[in-house]
Structures are given as structure tokens and as C-alpha cells.
Amino acid sequence: METSGLVQGPIEIPSPEMYNIFPSILHWLPGPHHRIFRNFAELRVFISEQIQRHRQTRQPGEPRDFIDCFLDQMDQEQKDSERHFQEETLVMTTHNLFFGGTETTSNTLRYGLLILLKYPEVAGLRAGGPGMRGLGLGLAGVHGGCSSQPEPAPAKVQAELDAVVGRMRAPSLEDRGRLPYTNAVLHEIQRFISVVPLGLPRALTPDTHLHGHFLPKGTFVIPLLVSAHRDPTQFKDPDSFNPRNFLNNEGEFQSNDAFTPFALGKRMCLGAGLARSEIFLFFTAILQRFCLLPVGSPTNLDLTPQCTSLGNMPPAFQLRLVTL
Numbered sequence: 001m002e003t004s005g006l007v008q009g010p011i012e013i014p015s016p017e018m019y020n021i022f023p024s025i026l027h028w029l030p031g032p033h034h035r036i037f038r039n040f041a042e043l044r045v046f047i048s049e050q051i052q053r054h055r056q057t058r059q060p061g062e063p064r065d066f067i068d069c070f071l072d073q074m075d076q077e078q079k080d081s082e083r084h085f086q087e088e089t090l091v092m093t094t095h096n097l098f099f100g101g102t103e104t105t106s107n108t109l110r111y112g113l114l115i116l117l118k119y120p121e122v123a124g125l126r127a128g129g130p131g132m133r134g135l136g137l138g139l140a141g142v143h144g145g146c147s148s149q150p151e152p153a154p155a156k157v158q159a160e161l162d163a164v165v166g167r168m169r170a171p172s173l174e175d176r177g178r179l180p181y182t183n184a185v186l187h188e189i190q191r192f193i194s195v196v197p198l199g200l201p202r203a204l205t206p207d208t209h210l211h212g213h214f215l216p217k218g219t220f221v222i223p224l225l226v227s228a229h230r231d232p233t234q235f236k237d238p239d240s241f242n243p244r245n246f247l248n249n250e251g252e253f254q255s256n257d258a259f260t261p262f263a264l265g266k267r268m269c270l271g272a273g274l275a276r277s278e279i280f281l282f283f284t285a286i287l288q289r290f291c292l293l294p295v296g297s298p299t300n301l302d303l304t305p306q307c308t309s310l311g312n313m314p315p316a317f318q319l320r321l322v323t324l
């Protein structure tokens with residue numbers, strides 16, 4: 001049995017760069033980007049309703065979640081004329097968590113699956129064997145399962161998962177340290193795609209000299225995270241996908257200081273730990289159970305991101321998942 005596994009594409013925006021530079025002008029121009037603003041407004045309404053429900057059901061001092069904690073803090077600061085914990089901040093912070101926590105991780109997962117389709121020798125897309133059932137997610141109407149594919153290169157991630165975790169239980173975070181190749185592949189996916197290519201803007205607190213340039217105090221600086229990820233002094237052949245960037249000669253996992261998908265410093269991604277856990281658990285759970293198959297030849301798969309500057313999104317693609 002095979003069912004549909006079409007991966008949907010993103011909303012098309014005329015020019016994210018334009019929006020970054022002239023946000024107010026785009027508000028007045030017609031175009032599909034207005035869907036984003038509508039979605040944004042809808043999400044605000046949803047969050048405001050959730051806050052209202054929290055107010056009605058909460059026990060002050062006994063927080064159940066982030067919104068309750070924030071409301072407790074608002075109570076404490078009620079009499080403070082310079083209070084930071086206000087309703088609008090709660091709405092926007094919750095919104096940021098939603099937005100920052102969903103698109104980023106889901107794009108990484110989608111992009112990662114596309115990369116693994118393109119580089120089957122990494123994931124280990126297996127040829128059909130007697131133990132493989134043609135069952136799972138796939139394109140409606142397409143038949144043949146893994147057996148229609150040519151014999152693949154060594155099934156490295158799947159072989160490692162088989163050896164360390166087996167098939168009797170789901171992979172857990174405790175396994176991460178014992179899966180160096182898989183860990184390296186996941187790091188390489190994040191490096192290769194730079195799903196968030198720019199860090200958030202900063203303002204310089206002191207006057208600064210950088211590479212012969214004088215930058216006065218107050219200058220806005222936007223870190224180009226993608227430039228670190230494509231730096232040939234840090235990564236061998238940085239425009240290619242190569243998990244060896246995160247492995248030493250003994251095949252052990254090796255980190256790299258230039259790996260900064262979550263940025264650096266005090267304002268680095270708040271959800272980095274959660275995101276890394278999600279990426280690990282989703283990928284390993286999928287690869288433990290399924291053989292990934294492209295629709296058509298892997299050589300025809302295009303990895304060019306659909307949208308840059310706001311975020312690197314994978315192009316729409318189709319994939320079949322066949323149970324192992």
C-alpha cells in the first residue's frame with residue numbers, strides 16, 4: 001500500500017529583501033505577501049484568545065506554562081510604572097515562540113529529507129530486499145517500492161541506527177552520543193542549508209574597528225551566519241554536502257566553532273536545545289523505519305533554496321517513504 005507524500009511549498013513572496021529594506025511600502029502594494037500579514041493577524045487573535053483562557057483558569061503563583069508565568073510576573077509588576085511585562089509583550093513573545101519554533105525546525109526537516117534524497121549514499125536508501133515491505137508514505141499511484149531503485153551505496157545512517165538502536169525501540173536523545181555519523185549528517189544538513197541565513201540585528205555599544213573599518217557606537221550590525229557556514233577556511237569544500245566536516249579521522253563526531261545555525265552570544269536562539277532534540281528525534285525515527293525514495297532520478301533534484309534572506313526554504317519536492 002502506498003499513499004501520498006507530497007511535500008508542500010512555501011508562500012511565495014515577491015522579494016523578502018524588499019520587505020526587509022522597505023517594510024512599510026510593501027504594506028501598500030498588492031500581492032501574495034498579504035497572506036502573511038493575514039496569517040499574522042489570525043495568529044495574534046488565536047494567541048489573545050489563549051491568554052484570555054489562561055486568565056480564566058489560572059491559579060496565581062502556580063504556573064502551568066509560559067503564559068501563566070508571564071501573567072504571574074505581570075501581577076508582580078502591576079504597580080511599577082516602568083513595567084516590562086505587559087499584555088502586548090506577552091502576545092508578541094508568544095507569537096515569536098510560535099513562529100521561531102515551527103518554521104525553522106520544519107524547514108530543516110523538509111530540507112534534510114530532500115538532501116538525503118539527493119545524496120542516497122549518506123542516508124542509505126536501500127534496494128528492496130526480502131524484509132522490506134512496500135508500505136508507508138508515497139506518491140499516490142506510483143508503485144515499485146525500493147526494489148525499483150539501483151543498488152545504493154552503503155546505508156550509512158541506517159546501518160549505524162541498526163547497529164546502535166536496532167528496530168525494537170525508538171531512538172532517544174541518550175543515543176545521540178553513540179551515533180557519530182548520524183550526528184555529523186544532521187550538523188552538516190544545518191550547515192549546508194543555513195535555514196536562518198542572518199542573525200538578528202544588533203547595535204554596537206562601543207565604537208568598534210573591524211577589518212580596517214570604523215563602526216561608530218550605535219551602528220546596526222546584522223551577522224551573516226551563512227558566510228561562516230560557507231567559509232572554506234573552516235569547512236572543506238563548503239559548497240558540497242559532506243558529513244565528514246563533522247567527523248575526525250577516527251570517525252568520531254567533531255564539532256566546529258564556525259557552525260552557528262543558532263547564532264552566538266546572549267541573544268542566540270532560545271530554542272536551540274529544543275530544535276536540536278527535535279531534529280535528531282524526527283530524523284532518526286524516520287530513517288530507522290523508512291526507506292526514502294525520490295520520484296525520478298536523484299540527479300534531477302534541485303537543492304536551490306526557494307526564498308533567501310528571511311529564511312532558506314527547500315523547493316517543493318515529492319518523496320516516497322517505504323517501510324523497512
Ligand code: HEM
Pocket residue numbers: 096097100101102104105108195196198199200201225261262263264265266267268269270271272274275
Ligand atoms: C532549526 C531550528 C532553529 C534555527 C536554525 C533557529 C535559528 C535562530 C537564529 C539564527 C536566531 C537569531 C539569534 C541571534 O541573532 O542571536 C534565533 C532566535 C530565536 N529563536 Fe530560533 N531557531 C530554531 C528553532 C527555534 C525554536 C524551536 C524556538 C522556540 C521554541 C526558537 C526560538 C527563538 C527565539 C525566541 C529567538 C529570539 C531570541 C532572542 O532574541 O533573544 N527557535 N533562532
